[in-house]
Amino acid sequence: xxxxxxxxxxxxxxxxxxxxxxxxxxxxxxxxxxxxxxxxxxxxxxxxxxxxxxxxxxxxxxxxxxxxxxxxxxxxxxxxxxxxxxxxxxxxxxxxxxxxxxxxxxxxxxxxxxxxxxxxxxxxxxxxxxxxxxxxxxxxxxxxxxxxxxxxxxxxxxxxxxxxxxxxxxxxxxxxxxxxxxxxxxxxxxxxxxxxxxxxxxxxxxxxxxxxxxxxxxxxxxxxxxxxxxxxxxxxxxxxxxxxxxxxxxxxxxxxxxxx
Ligand SMILES: C[S@@+](CC[C@H](N)C(=O)[O-])C[C@H]1O[C@@H](n2cnc3c(N)ncnc32)[C@H](O)[C@@H]1O
Numbered sequence: 001x002x003x004x005x006x007x008x009x010x011x012x013x014x015x016x017x018x019x020x021x022x023x024x025x026x027x028x029x030x031x032x033x034x035x036x037x038x039x040x041x042x043x044x045x046x047x048x049x050x051x052x053x054x055x056x057x058x059x060x061x062x063x064x065x066x067x068x069x070x071x072x073x074x075x076x077x078x079x080x081x082x083x084x085x086x087x088x089x090x091x092x093x094x095x096x097x098x099x100x101x102x103x104x105x106x107x108x109x110x111x112x113x114x115x116x117x118x119x120x121x122x123x124x125x126x127x128x129x130x131x132x133x134x135x136x137x138x139x140x141x142x143x144x145x146x147x148x149x150x151x152x153x154x155x156x157x158x159x160x161x162x163x164x165x166x167x168x169x170x171x172x173x174x175x176x177x178x179x180x181x182x183x184x185x186x187x188x189x190x191x192x193x194x195x196x197x198x199x200x201x202x203x204x205x206x207x208x209x210x211x212x213x214x215x216x217x218x219x220x221x222x223x224x225x226x227x228x229x230x231x232x233x234x235x236x237x238x239x240x241x242x243x244x245x246x247x248x249x250x251x252x253x254x255x256x257x258x259x260x
Contacts, residue, residue, distance in 0.1 A: 021135070023260035026058065034058045040065025041072065041198045052114060054087030055104060060176065060233055065226055067172065067235040070096070075099035077139050077168075081126045081149035082106060086114030088148070093119055103139050105131075106149075127155040136166045143171040151180040153187035153195045160199060164219065170240035175200070179232045200234045203227050210245065 001010070003011075019081040024259060026034070030104035035058075036043055043061035046054070076096060079087060092102055104111070104121045115121040126149045136142050145163050147156055156175060167173060180186035181195035188195050209221030225239035 023145055031058050036062045040067065040069070042091070042095050045091055049087065049091055049094075051090045052087035053085040053132065054091055055084075056088075056176075057232065063230050063233055063235075065070050067174065071096070071144060071172065073097050073099075075101070076143040077101040078144040078146070079135065079139065079142060079163070080104045080146045083108075083121055083226070085115060086111065086121075088149055089115060089121075089188060090117045092146075097119045101139050101147040104197070125155075126159045127152075129158060131164045133160060133166070134164070141168055142166045143168050145171075145173045146176065148176040151186055153181060153192075156196045157194060157199060164238070166224075168240045169238055170225075170237045172181060173236045173238070175234050175236075177232055178234060183230065196234070200227060200236070202234055 001025060020093065021042075025064045025176065032047070035047065040062060042064045042107045046061055047054060070216065072095065074096075076226060078092060078100060080092065080103070083089060083106040086104075089102055091117055093100065096102065097167045099116075104119070105124055105126065106121065107123070107125050109123050112121050114199045118148075120138075122131075122135050124135070126147070138253070145159075145167065147159055160173065160175070165175060166197065175196050178200070180190075180196035182190055191198065197259045203224055204227050206221055207224035223239055225237040228235045228237070
């Protein structure tokens with residue numbers, strides 16, 4: 001069977017999921033059935049939550065637990081783009097604890113009333129760099145950005161370009177729902193330049209920028225620490241230290257280790 005026959009056979013077995021909408025909305029029971037065997041704290045908090053509503057793709061829950069473990073319990077400064085019903089901010093407060101500074105932004109003025117102190121909401125667009133910078137100034141800095149806003153390519157890019165320089169070394173920038181990068185209504189299309197998926201791919205090149213003689217990198221390679229990605233979601237870590245790469249041998253063998 002050649003490659004295209006194999007692809008066709010796989011497509012018959014696993015038809016493409018419908019785009020967004022009711023068909024992908026899981027019942028509580030279906031979601032419970034997809035829980036991780038050993039759920040991390042964010043997943044536990046999500047399924048135990050009874051406050052304002054939040055909606056997450058089930059497979060993001062273990063992703064957050066892996067990507068965010070180093071930040072938990074620290075006085076991190078988080079900005080969530082996209083507040084909607086306000087439940088997500090409540091989840092993050094439970095996850096990060098009382099020391100965290102947690103701000104949400106949304107273009108919908110009704111979201112201003114969907115928050116309880118100490119969490120904060122500011123109203124404005126993620127496509128407005130001045131608004132983003134003013135919000136971060138109020139926050140006193142930035143350690144974690146979660147872009148769950150309009151999911152429109154140019155907005156995601158404008159936010160990234162405004163916020164990445166403000167992110168502290170060691171901070172994390174997460175972009176959710178990157179499947180819109182393939183959909184025209186969100187300025188997407190397969191390999192279309194300017195989408196979040198293409199941004200993430202180019203950051204992989206930038207991260208490895210010391211190994212090629214190119215001057216086209218968007219971000220200096222020393223700044224990109226880790227690019228961690230899964231279905232529709234990516235986390236880009238800003239390097240904590242700008243140490244040049246180098247490799248090292250293990251210690252010399254000892255007589256005891258050679259004897260075995
Ligand atoms: C997917 S919802 C956010 C869900 C929320 N983060 C959660 O997990 O429950 C997207 C939100 O982004 C907001 N939004 C849309 N365009 C925006 C823009 N240009 N700037 C900021 N927020 C925007 C919408 O009003 C909506 O509340």
